[in-house]
Amino acid sequence: MHPRSADNIDNLNRSAEYIKEAFISRGARITAQDIPITGGPYKNIVANYGPADGPLIIIGAHYDSVSSYENDQLTYTPGADDNASGVAGLLELARLLQQQTPGIGVQLVAYASEEPPFFRSDEMGSAVHAASLERPVKLMIALEMIGYYDSTPGSQDYPSPAMSWLYPDRGDFIAVVGRMQDINAVRQVKAALLSSRDLSVYSMNAPGFIPGVDFSDHLNYWQHDIPAVMITDTAFYRNKQYHLPGDIADRLNYQKMAQVVDGVTTLLYNSK
Structure with a gap:
């Protein structure tokens, strides 16, 4: 479903309803969290699994997409990699968590309003969610573009x-x-x-001034001193259709996406 940009509130809300119903069908305890933005409603959809009290692990992904200007014309991206891929990861995690209850509380959060004009503002869905937390959080993981892979030499750029x-x-x-x-x-x-x-994994710990390190929802949990990391295919450093009409589902590697979800599932089941 697209466009899912800030100026397409009906599609955003249809997307939120789809995600909510998918979580419910996968046995989650659901909360819809309003985001106080003029012109809304904008909503986070929160799915809870495991114990209802004690520490949490949060896995989040934004479901909105961006509008942008290309050759002086307003264009919309389907947002398959950015960030339907992350949301698909959430829904698959929900299916797996329904089959086996985790020993630690898990929140799967689908955020609205990550993209501009809200990025780096208090109106980001993740900023609202992070500020609302009452339980201690052991770890937050942002699934930010997990679907695009290219084995061509020279296909990967860096900051x-x-x-x-x-x-x-x-x-x-x-x-x-x-x-x-x-x-x-x-x-x-x-x-x-x-x-x-068969999943190749690289990691980086870096200061926030390195471009890209804080380019997702995890940055808002840092403001509350919560350990937070991003799992990503590196966005525009690899995917040259980032924020463009060419970010379509046919370009995603679903096997790699499944492997990422398997790894996150392993982490959840091994956490207490």
């Missing part, structure tokens, strides 16, 4: 040319990204993803 000496030039891996102080969280998530067979 700094020096990084090409440390990381592959082929965009056929998934990345785990976090702050310097979240090194243990990054290691934990990376180890879980590596348990998924």
